[in-house]
Amino acid sequence: MANITVSDSLRNFVPRGPKLIRVKGKKLLTWAAIEEFQQRKKEKGYAVQVGDISGSTGMQGDGMNIFEPYQLGRWDFHRALVRDFKKVKDNQKAFEKWVPEFAECCGDLFYDWPAAGHLGLGSLLEDWFAELEILESAIEAIDSGKGKTLKDPKVLATSIAKTKITGPPVLSQQLKRFTYPDLNFKHQKRSKESVLALGAESLIGFCWLLVAREIEMGIKYVECRSFSIPHKDAHSGLQVDGCGRWVPNINPKGNPMTVCSKGCSTRADRAAKKAAKKPAK
Ligand SMILES: [Zn+2]
Structure with a gap:
């Protein structure tokens, strides 16, 4: 049993105008504001920095929101996400309608700043589906009392000598992919001491931190x-x-x-x- 300290660092940008587009045969979630931002960047060469969200990009004022699940106390975010995903996963049309709706209120699942994402535009729809299925099976495992199996090394292959070749467990792997060590997190705001916490790099990372708490701490x-x-x-x-x-x-x-x-x-x-x-x- 490990103690999982979740950092409050995630600030998920919610640009204006989430929508699905098709790029090179793949469906992608992007944002009107991000497209305009990339366009402007192209026109000006690379003079526009990622932090420059002012002016004609429309990413200021009413166009720009930030979703902070920790500050909002959205402790059931992972479970609510899976519940909503289950309602649409068997119907492609419903799924494609749901993703931008979700993104409109919370932002992207994989990038806190979508312009840092796939092709500078956002995230692939196929990644949404695949990762939400992994999250769904993790929560199903927890609810059927088998949460600890997520800590078992993954069997990748069995050699001729019947030795199992294993990779990292699902839980470690997902934490490695979507979180980072945050050395500056002050668990108690008034305390001078920092603890080593795990910060979510994205909303999917936040979900896995909540999953890890359930498994490791028996939450x-x-x-x-x-x-x-x-x-x-x-x-x-x-x-x-x-x-x-x-x-x-x-x-x-x-x-x-x-x-x-x-x-x-x-x-x-x-x-x-x-x-x-x-x-x-
Ligand atoms: Zn309530």
Whole structure:
């Protein structure tokens, strides 16, 4: 059992106008703002730096958002992602509609700055599918009590002498691909000491850090106390059947949780009070 410290470093850029395009026979998720940015870069030679997001790229002001899952406390991000993926994975059209919708609110799955991605445009749709399937099978393994198998060395081949040739376990491999050691993370904001944490390079990395916590630290997820209490969603203003979110028994900040938000806490308490009053009548 290892203690996994998740760094708060991930700032996922959410440019304007996510869309699927076809490049060299492959489908790619890109963004209108990134295309304009690359166009401008071409016109000016290479004078435009990645950090230069001002001016006509439209990547400032209302065009530019940043999604920070740690700061937002999206501790069930991996599980919610897999739940949504499962709804569309068997229908190509639905899947292709869902990816840009997801990207509109959260950004790209593989690049915190999509211009650093494939061909300077974004990520390949086939990578989305393949990686979400790996994530899905990891969560299924955890839920069927076999999470530890993700720590088993992967058998790549068996030699003639029947010796197994193995590669790194899935969990180590995914952490190696999508995370990095962050030496500057201060777990307690007021503390002067840094700890060696793992930082997510992208949203998929953030997912694998949450998976690693479940496997290594025995973190358990349960439904938020307000999971199925109907209410008006504060963000969208729409009536919803419940928040539909899960909470970890201990979150990456080290705090126990039973509700996902303040709103849910109020709702759950109100519902509990109401239920307690009823039998007295
Ligand atoms: Zn909730």
